[in-house]
Amino acid sequence: MKAKAAISNGEGGFSIEEIDITDTPSEDEVLVKIHAAGICHTDWDSLSWGKRIIMGHEGAGVVVKTGPLVKSISEGDRVILNWAIPCGVCFQCIEGNRNICVNNSPVIAGNKPANGHARLESSLHNGVPIERSFSLGTMSEYAVVKESATIKYDIEIPFSSAAIVGCGVSTGVCSVFNAAKVQPGSSVVVIGTGGVGLNVIQGARIAGANKIIAIDINPVRLEMAKEYGATHTVLASKDDKGLLNAAQVVFEITGGKGADYAFECTAVPDLGAAPLAMIRNAGVACQVSGIEQEITIDMRLFEWDKLYINPLYGKCNPQVDIPKLLSLYAKGDLYLDKMVTRKYKLNELNKAFADMHSGINAKGVIVFD
Ligand SMILES: [Zn+2]
Ligand SMILES: [Zn+2]
Structure with missing residues (x-):
């Protein structure tokens, strides 16, 4: 299937392009329709990572299809995407340091895709497999991610507010x-x-x-x-x-x-x-x-x-802490809605970055139709 996505050229620039995304996720992969994607300074940095990537590492959306091994979520579930994707079996995960997983942390993997990345060929740009920022690539109408990168939620919350929980x-x-x-x-x-x-x-x-x-x-x-x-x-x-x-x-x-x-x-x-x-x-x-x-x-x-x-990542254990944060939001203690100061369409990403640099937003978010 076709999707519009923000693609970084690796040399300081980006463009909005059409990509091809598989509609048959394999194994533990999940196809998600992205409804909102947060914009953060790391996205600006990602313009200069020396490789083409699908941008964005904060997002929320709805599960469209799941691979045959996926157990925890199913079609129609609302999910927050999480870039700190713990493997659950390495020594750091076992010690409880899931934010610094040896196998799946994109930060620790450095310049190669971490193990928490879905198959590279799940997303094609001009027929060539393309990597997703932090194994997510949320600035795209659809994303294929690992099940372990998703956190299902049931509370009432706008997608734009949910999208920012998974990073800043x-x-x-x-x-x-x-x-x-x-x-x-x-x-x-x-x-x-x-x-x-x-x-x-x-x-x-x-x-x-x-x-x-x-x-x-x-x-x-x-x-x-x-x-x-x-x-x-x-x-x-x-x-x-x-x-x-x-x-x-x-x-x-x-x-x-x-x-x-x-x-x-x-x-x-x-x-x-x-x-x-x-x-x-x-x-x-x-x-x-x-x-x-x-x-x-x-x-x-x-x-x-x-x-x-x-x-x-604040020693965050996403599978435990993100639900905790959502319940604080539901109680009215954690302010998320007002933190989303401005919303942008994907093709307004340039303006969104300019606003971020001028400091006028608490947080800018891209919303998809
Ligand atoms: Zn971020
Ligand atoms: Zn691990």
């Missing part, structure tokens, strides 16, 4: 719950209030943090941060190296003690050590943004007894 929301909220394990009554700093930062903020609110201090250089984002649960905001200056001045404000707000937890959500390499400057002795600094560059750190920032953790 889980990364932010699970960093709070699973990685840093924020305690009720504690103080939390969130550096950077982009899509992931806002979800760290709402995670901290749900965890019962007493003080939630949002730091950003953009006053509009700080206003947004308050809507998600920030109790204090600090407008930082671009000239504040390592955010040491902002750290002083954090110490004032926390009665001279320093915060119990600080989350770095900016992806700015120079701010890699900033959360250490915000926390008390024996506090926890958590890098959520995925900084990978070499930076210089003043080791005194670690004094004393501080922990610095760098979880992938």
Whole structure:
């Protein structure tokens, strides 16, 4: 069958093209009609991965057809797609670290398709098999994925809200719950209030943090941060190296003690050590943004007894945590609908990326007819 999809050229650009998708999924494969796909900075990065791929790694839709070995879902089920696809049998999966599965993690597989990828030949572009971003490729009217990449849900939720759960929301909220394990009554700093930062903020609110201090250089984002649960905001200056001045404000707000937890959500390499400057002795600094560059750190920032953790995907165990997040949404605690600030058609992806870079959206989502 034919489908329209956003195809990255691997050299910084993309185009909307027609692809051929198999209508007979084999073994544990599932054919999904995608209804909505979240847009994230990783999608922008994927334009320059040096290979043609079907873009998109956040999505929700309806199961159209299942392969003969599929057991957990059937035709007509609504599913969220999940890019952290655990194999369930490797040593990391057995230890409970399903976010860093040795066999299926696309992040750990690097430049080759992970084992969690459906058959490459399930999707053809100009007659040639084409890879799907993070084994999903959600910016496409249809996708063939592994059963283990799907999470069935039954609650009432718009597809556009469901689509964003499988990446930025889980990364932010699970960093709070699973990685840093924020305690009720504690103080939390969130550096950077982009899509992931806002979800760290709402995670901290749900965890019962007493003080939630949002730091950003953009006053509009700080206003947004308050809507998600920030109790204090600090407008930082671009000239504040390592955010040491902002750290002083954090110490004032926390009665001279320093915060119990600080989350770095900016992806700015120079701010890699900033959360250490915000926390008390024996506090926890958590890098959520995925900084990978070499930076210089003043080791005194670690004094004393501080922990610095760098979880992938917030240590999210998708099959357990995504249903948990959906029930928090159903209770009204987790804000998803208002996080979808703008919706776009697939052919408006250029505009969606421009809006993402200008920071006007909490989150942009592509919706399909
Ligand atoms: Zn993402
Ligand atoms: Zn595994």
